[in-house]
Amino acid sequence: MLNPLRICYGYYLKKINPEYARKQKSQYINNKKLVLEMLGGAKCVNCGCDVFEFLEVNHKNGGGYKEQKETKCNNVVNRVIYKHRKIDDLEVTCHVCNHLHYLIRKNPKQAKGFKIFWTKIETT
Numbered sequence: 001m002l003n004p005l006r007i008c009y010g011y012y013l014k015k016i017n018p019e020y021a022r023k024q025k026s027q028y029i030n031n032k033k034l035v036l037e038m039l040g041g042a043k044c045v046n047c048g049c050d051v052f053e054f055l056e057v058n059h060k061n062g063g064g065y066k067e068q069k070e071t072k073c074n075n076v077v078n079r080v081i082y083k084h085r086k087i088d089d090l091e092v093t094c095h096v097c098n099h100l101h102y103l104i105r106k107n108p109k110q111a112k113g114f115k116i117f118w119t120k121i122e123t124t
């Protein structure tokens with residue numbers, strides 16, 4: 001369940017202190033780049049997608065939501081950066097493959113029907 005206080009805080013921060021909000025976002029992006037490199041590079045291990053905005057840190061054995069609840073922190077990137085967790089159970093996936101990973105863990109027989117292909121599109 002989404003935490004309404006967090007949503008309100010993000011909204012509040014952008015409205016009240018947009019410069020600070022921008023700095024926080026910039027810091028998060030830098031930290032995410034570092035963590036993706038620590039995990040082998042900014043590329044999905046399943047489909048090869050390398051669009052930074054689509055990439056996520058995936059918990060190989062599941063349990064990401066449980067970890068969020070236990071640590072009361074929804075930011076695995078910062079937990080890695082500040083050495084609050086190890087990285088051997090993490091990998092880089094795109095958002096789509098991260099969800100497929102979830103479906104495979106929940107219903108492996110049905111989810112095996114999905115195949116994800118990613119093709120780089122030149123946008124110049």
Ligand SMILES: [Zn+2]
Nearest residue numbers: 044047094097
């Ligand atoms: Zn992928």
